Each structure stands twice: as structure tokens, then as C-alpha cells.
Amino acid sequence: MTAALRLVDLTVSYDRHPAVHHVSAEIPAGEMTAIVGPNGAGKSTLLKALLGLAPRVEGRIECTARRIAYLPQQAEIDRSFPISVLDTVLLGRWSRFGGFGAARHADLHDAHHAIEAVGLAGFERRPIDTLSVGQFQRVLFARLLLQDADLVLLDEPFAAIDSKTVADLMAVIRRWREEKRTVVAVLHDFDQVRRDFPHALLLARELVDVGPTARVLSSENLLRARAMAEAWDEHAGACEVPMRLSA
Template sequence: MIKIKSLSVYYQNNIALSNISTTLDDGDLVAIVGPNGAGKSTLLKSIMQQITIKSGSIDLGDLSLKNIAYLPQSSQIDHTFPITVTEFVSAGAWQRTSFWRVFSKHEQHLLKQALAKVDLEDMAGRQISQLSGGQFQRMLFARMLLQNAEILLLDEPFGGVDAQTTELLMRVVQECQQQGKTVIAVIHDLALVQRYFPTTLLVATNLIAAGKTADVLTQQYLLQAGYQHFAYCAVHNSFNNPATSIEKRAS
């Protein structure tokens, strides 16, 4: 399990996370939700030790960073870099093969399997600059699958993709969780959270609530997080209404 105790993180002189304490159990499927600038991505980067912690601690137990696969936001990756889909996805296996070794038949099989799971076999030889937004996101998932880590950290994994691609990638996420992997994802769509994620962390610099999704996405906690509009949605169970999609909010 991941134990987070009294975690505080600052960007320059601005506080991003304040006194966060929670425990994420092995095999959990967890959504992190909250307003823009609430510290959701910061929490993932803190677990990955990509940013300096001001105070507190994150305990991975017997695991290390080698056991974690991190899927960043698509916008953080250079889409114009001259590399093929196969070459990009192959990087997921570097801890097993190093960058300089030729892939074994077994690794080649795993690579093809990862591409097949996200329906990208026909794109294997394409430059990543030629991919659509949804195809690029599927490629990120394929690289994550090839890494075969025990903990998966996903930062806005469904941002900018259509409903069909979201359903495909969500099936991949569910399969990973069924295999015993721990999946922690920053999600903006509360309807998606309500439908698929049994556990939710609601963050607004502080940890507002954590636990079963139905117990977290309530009017009380959403108001406390600054989600006035979605507090109304919680009462009327209308997260699934496109007009109230969290992607359309003005925060």
C-alpha cells in the first residue's frame, strides 16, 4: 500500500498541497478529483519523487519507483519528436532491456500485445507526429502496459479523447486492476468516476474527503471543495448529463 502522511508541497512560495494524509491499498482503483489548481497532478508527481516535498512523507512499503508506471498528460510530451510508435512504446521496457539491447522474441511479443490491447497494431511504424489525439493517448497506454508495473499513476488519461477511446482505455484500466495492479488516476469527468472508480480522493489543496466514491461525491464535500455547480448535480444525480460535464465547468 501507499501511505501518505502529513504531505505538504510548495511551488516557489505558493502552497500546492497542505497536510495530506491518506492510505491507498494494494489493488485499489482510485480517482483523484478536484478543481483546477487543486494539487491533483502535484500529488502524483510527489509519489514519483519528481518534485520536492516540503514536509511529510510517502511510504511505498516494499516497492520502489521501479514498480511505478507514470502516464503523464499528453501535452507534456513533444508530439513532433522524430520517433515511431514502436520505438516510443518500446521505451516502456527499458528497465528490463536497457536502451541499447535488441529486443528478444519475448519482448517483441509483449510489445505487439500492448499495441493490440489499445488497437494500434496498424500504426506501429508511423511517426508519432502523425497520430491523432486519441491515437497518441492509446500509445501512452501501450508504453505503460509494456512497463508492467505494480502501481499505475495516470494524469488526466482521458483528456481530449472521444467517448469510444475513453471506453477502450477504461477497459484497459479495469483489466490492469483485475490483475492486482493499483491504479491511481487524475480524472475530470465525475460521471466517469461515478461509473468506474470505487474509491475517490477529493482534493482542493487540502484533502477534502477520501473513501468510497458514493460517500465522497456528496453535496457537502463538493461544496467544501468549491464545486458549487456539481454539488447541485450530486443532489440530483445528474453527473451524466452532458450539460453538467465537469469538462464544461468554469472554475
């Protein structure tokens, strides 16, 4: 299976204290992969490293994607800015028309189609600060649709939203898989991961396992991940780069 992402001895550090420690793994192309692990395991940090948003990265990230779309956690988004649903979705085409250009007819058509696809037809002129958490998550998924990316990174996409919205957004994710796009999502619901995501990466700052979900989420692996998280010393010395002997 072709890899969309290859992590080679990846360490992500804050003040030289690792949040992700010496991880090597492959994420298959055209597949749905869940990143799971205990709280504080480095899951969101790993996504940010893939985007070049982490402060200090060692090792190597190899990516075959031409376009990457990213959905951050809702808590990281300021919804107080006065902007409509339609204009928020159009931001998915920002790379095409920038801050001083204008959306073309095709962009407007695609934005309306994306809004309808996530179940928000008729909400185009609504300010985003009037939406529920679930409605706003639908808006963010519509914005992702406009980005037309072959790699989609989702950070806790189903946090604090209702079951109907989860089901509708999972339908969008399945369509991405049918279109051979790669989806990587940070998730907490193991039952959902087992049901919907064929591939998983279990992280406890260090890699526990990566591969088929049924194997990765075995009881033995989950116990190991919990033990690794509980044993992690937040006050340990700074991570040292290992010495490499020349041949």
C-alpha cells in the same frame, strides 16, 4: 484493506508556498482510485510528489509498490521527435535494455501484443506525430502495459479524447484491477468517477475526503471543496513547518 500508498502530513511546496498542504490519506492496494478536485487543487502535483518529481516535499510517503508506471498529461510530451509507434511502446522496457541495449524477441512480441490490445494493430511503423490525440493515448497505454507495474499513475488520461477511446482504455484499466494492480488517476468527469472508480480522493490543496466514491463525491463535500479552493490565498505568507514539542 491493505494500503498501496500512505501519505502522512504531506506538504508539497514551490518556493515554500504549498500546492498540497498537510495531506494524510491511504490509497488501497489493488483498487481504482480517482483523484478529483477543483482546478488548481494540487492533483497533478500530488502525483509528481509520489514519483519524487516535486521540488520540495515535507511529511512522508509510504509506498509498497515494487514497480511504478506513470502517464503524464499529453501536453507535457514532445511528439515532434521522429519515432514510430512500436519504438515508443518499447520504451516501456527501457529499464531492462537501456540506451545501448537491444530489445529481445520477447520484448518485441510483448510490444506487438500491447499495441493490438489497445486497438492499434497495423500502426507499428507509423510515426507518432501522424497520430490523433486518441490514437497517441492508446500508444501511451500500450507502453504502460509493457512496464508491468503494480502501481499505475495516470494524469488526466481521458482529456480531449473520443468516447470510443475512453471506453477501450477503461477496459484496459479494469483488466489492471482484475490483475490486482493499483490504479490512481487524476480525473475531472465526476460522472465517470462515480461510474467506474470505487475509491476517490477529493483535494482542494488540502484533503477534503478520501474513501468510497459515493461518500467522497457527496454534494456537501463538493461544495466544501469549491469553497476551500475559492478561499485559498495565493499571496499568503510562506508555509511554516509547525514546531513539534519533544516528549
